Amino acid sequence: MKEKACKECHAIxxxxxxxxxxxxxSSDWSGYLIIIDPSNSKIAQKMGIKVPGKYALKVR
Ligand SMILES: [Zn+2]
Structure with a gap:
C-alpha cells in the first residue's frame, strides 16, 4: 500500500x-514526521500542524 501526503497540510x-x-x-513526498503533541512541538508549530498524526516534511 502506497502512502500519500497532503499538498496542503502534509498529513500522510x-x-x-x-x-x-x-x-x-501527492505520492511525491519525503521525510517522515510523527507528531504526538502539536502544542509542544516546534516543528509542528512551524508547519502549522494542529492534529497529532503522521506527516511528510516535503510534498511536491
Ligand atoms: Zn490535508
Missing amino acids: VEGEVCVVCNAPT
Whole structure:
C-alpha cells in the first residue's frame, strides 16, 4: 500500500484526498514526521500542524 501526503497540510494518508483538510494528495513526498503533541512541538508549530498524526516534511 502506497502512502500519500497532503499538498496542503502534509498529513500522510492512503487515499487520493486528505482526510484532514480534503485537499488533493501527492505520492511525491519525503521525510517522515510523527507528531504526538502539536502544542509542544516546534516543528509542528512551524508547519502549522494542529492534529497529532503522521506527516511528510516535503510534498511536491
Ligand atoms: Zn490535508
